[in-house]
Amino acid sequence: MEEDFESVDFVIQGKVTDIKDLDYSNIESTLAYRLNPEYVDSAGYYVEINVSQKFKGSVPDTIIITPSWSGCDFFFRINSEYVIFGYRNSDGHYHTNICTKTFKLDDTKLNRFKAVIEKGN
Template identity: 55%
Template structure:
């Protein structure tokens, strides 16, 4: 986690407040949509995050994590809190993937993150 923290552009804590996968052209024709149509109501890849804490970087209060539409994209659950480790691409999009230490909020991983950044609170 320490190496990842040092190499990513941003690390944020936030709640997934919206999923915009339906805006993806021809989403109805994707395999994911065909196999589980209701996934868009509960989880998705193109998500809006209400940022509650910034550990690294300077993102806005609300950011959108933009997928690359590959097998490396993370599936996020709406109304759940995450710590997101990510990058900004050349167009300014916020991105993350399976190879980062992004995690759904839990006390064990949060303790590890706080130890890395030197926050004892």
């Protein structure tokens, strides 16, 4: 987790307030949609995050996580909270993927994460 913290552009805690999958004109043809037919209703991308805590990097109070539309996309659920390890590309878009340490908030993982943060300071 410590290496991942160092390698990403930002680390935040936030709640998913909206998912805008329908902005993608051909979502039915994506691998993610074919693997999960309920993709649009349950999880996915153009995920709006209300940022409650910033651990690393400079991000606004609300960000949109955008897709790469690959098997590496991280699936989010609306109204759930996450700690997100992510990147900002040259176009200014925010991204994450399943290979980062992004996780759905729970006490055990949050305590482990905070121990890593404190160790680094």
